[in-house]
Amino acid sequence: xxxxxNVKATLSFSDGSPxxxxxxxxxxxxxxxxxxxxxxxxxxxxxxxxxxxxxxSCNSTITYIDGDKGxxxxxxxxxxxxxxxxxxxxxxxxxLYGDLPNAQQQKEFHKLVTNHTMVNEQMQFFLRGFRxxxxxxxVMTGLVGALSAFYHDSTDINNPTHRExxxxxxxxxxxxxxxxxxxxGVGQPYMYPxxxxxxxxxxxRMMFATPCEPYExxxxxxxxxxxxxxxxxxxxxxxxxxxxRLCGSSGTNPFAAIAAGVACLWGPAHGGANEAAxxxxxxxxxxxxxxxxxxxxxxxxxxxxxxxxxxFGHRVYKNYDPRAKLMRETCHEVLTALGLGNDPLFKLxxxxxxxxxxxEYFVARKLYPNVDFYSGIVQRxxxxxxxxxxxxxxxxxxxGWIAQLNEMIGDPxxxxxxxxxxxxxxxxxxVQPIAQRA
Ligand code: SDX
Numbered sequence: 246x247x248x249x250x251n252v253k254a255t256l257s258f259s260d261g262s263p264x265x266x267x268x269x270x271x272x273x274x275x276x277x278x279x280x281x282x283x284x285x286x287x288x289x290x291x292x293x294x295x296x297x298x299x300x301x302s303c304n305s306t307i308t309y310i311d312g313d314k315g316x317x318x319x320x321x322x323x324x325x326x327x328x329x330x331x332x333x334x335x336x337x338x339x340x341l342y343g344d345l346p347n348a349q350q351q352k353e354f355h356k357l358v359t360n361h362t363m364v365n366e367q368m369q370f371f372l373r374g375f376r377x378x379x380x381x382x383x384v385m386t387g388l389v390g391a392l393s394a395f396y397h398d399s400t401d402i403n404n405p406t407h408r409e410x411x412x413x414x415x416x417x418x419x420x421x422x423x424x425x426x427x428x429x430g431v432g433q434p435y436m437y438p439x440x441x442x443x444x445x446x447x448x449x450r451m452m453f454a455t456p457c458e459p460y461e462x463x464x465x466x467x468x469x470x471x472x473x474x475x476x477x478x479x480x481x482x483x484x485x486x487x488x489x490r491l492c493g494s495s496g497t498n499p500f501a502a503i504a505a506g507v508a509c510l511w512g513p514a515h516g517g518a519n520e521a522a523x524x525x526x527x528x529x530x531x532x533x534x535x536x537x538x539x540x541x542x543x544x545x546x547x548x549x550x551x552x553x554x555x556x557f558g559h560r561v562y563k564n565y566d567p568r569a570k571l572m573r574e575t576c577h578e579v580l581t582a583l584g585l586g587n588d589p590l591f592k593l594x595x596x597x598x599x600x601x602x603x604x605e606y607f608v609a610r611k612l613y614p615n616v617d618f619y620s621g622i623v624q625r626x627x628x629x630x631x632x633x634x635x636x637x638x639x640x641x642x643x644x645g646w647i648a649q650l651n652e653m654i655g656d657p658x659x660x661x662x663x664x665x666x667x668x669x670x671x672x673x674x675x676v677q678p679i680a681q682r683a
């Protein structure tokens with residue numbers, strides 16, 4: 246709930262330009278906001294905030310992050326409790342509708358999602374346009390955008406029922422599409438969804454089963470992938486969610502807006518970090534393992550090396566990412582269950598984390614492990630190929646993207662997003678005949 250604060254901000258200018266009073270608004274928790282919506286009209290000036298470090302782009306009730314405390318709440322529930330007491334579909338229900346389902350609601354929601362897991366048979370022919378070695382995120386950007394071709398005419402973004410159906414379709418079909426992208430890459434036949442399995446067990450079966458023999462999902466691995474989905478489901482106004490909001494604000498259909506989010510998430514500074522973090526650990530391992538960490542850290546500290554400690558640091562968390570703690574626990578559980586407790590990469594990751602957390606360079610910059618640092622090790626242990634890590638992240642984040650998109654579209658005050666700029670280019674000048682150009 247956004248409520249007017251009794252505190253006002255006054256903006257004055259040293260050149261004597263007229264001062265301006267700016268209202269403040271309070272949320273339910275977290276920083277207040279200064280309402281600058283009338284600033285340009287009254288002063289002819291813009292604010293300047295590249296990267297939006299001090300900008301609230303919207304008023305949302307979905308997810309709250311306290312970067313200093315290392316706190317993450319989905320609709321007020323701490324991620325630590327959701328990851329232990331709920332499954333991913335409960336989390337989807339919570340993010341979409343604002344509260345956890347009761348037994349009847351849970352049953353109906355699971356049935357609804359299960360009955361939308363198949364994709365149009367034409368989708369398999371769309372995949373054939375890709376090289377077999379295409380990066381799965383290139384395939385996913387194409388496939389999710391292509392869903393628009395099947396539903397564009399039956400999705401009026403301004404119709405709440407259509408928005409809800411699109412949400413269910415996206416949540417239900419992402420596992421099928423990710424598994425198809427994987428099977429296409431390894432040259433195996435696609436596995437159809439199995440409606441008698443849970444959401445995450447069904448995903449594991451579509452990924453790893455073949456028509457040649459029965460497949461029995463491993464409960465520990467199913468629970469681990471389900472927890473990975475929960476931890477990645479939403480995260481306030483991160484780069485890809487802001488992309489989805491801005492894209493959706495034009496009134497485009499939800500499938501196109503989510504495809505934009507998939508494309509943005511691919512970047513190594515964002516969702517691509519889990520793939521980059523695992524590749525970094527494997528590089529250190531190949532170079533000699535734990536005894537090479539010191540040399541690697543020196544490279545990271547050398548600005549000219551352009552080497553970053555992937556899986557560390559965060560725009561908001563200036564404390565330990567609560568998801569990283571849960572991911573490290575899951576890592577330990579999975580590796581122990583698989584008899585990989587001595588996995589050298591996990592040991593290397595823990596050694597790297599310990600050294601980084603004691604090193605002044607990282608402490609001074611408040612660089613802690615984020616969700617991506619351990620998720621790659623868990624996914625590798627589950628059997629997920631490194632190149633598919635970010636597609637798994639996109640699968641999980643789809644519910645957050647669609648919940649945030651629907652919240653924006655459902656707000657009668659929303660407008661198409663259209664930021665301005667500080668122009669520092671050439672002032673007006675006339676075209677000269679080519680003979681007179683320098
Ligand atoms: C995700 O926003 C979200 O919520 C994202 C996400 C989500 O769920 O949606 O949480 C998912 O994207 C997690 C982040 C995954 N990315 C990585 O792990 C890539 C490595 N991390 C960095 O690229 C970086 O930390 C960012 C991009 C995550 C955050 O960058 P910021 O906030 O812009 O921080 P910064 O670049 O201003 O860093 C401050 C200082 C700088 O040094 P100085 O110029 O002050 O000397 O810390 C340094 C940076 O050079 N720094 C790092 C570092 N991250 C920041 N140095 C080495 N290794 C790193 N990883």
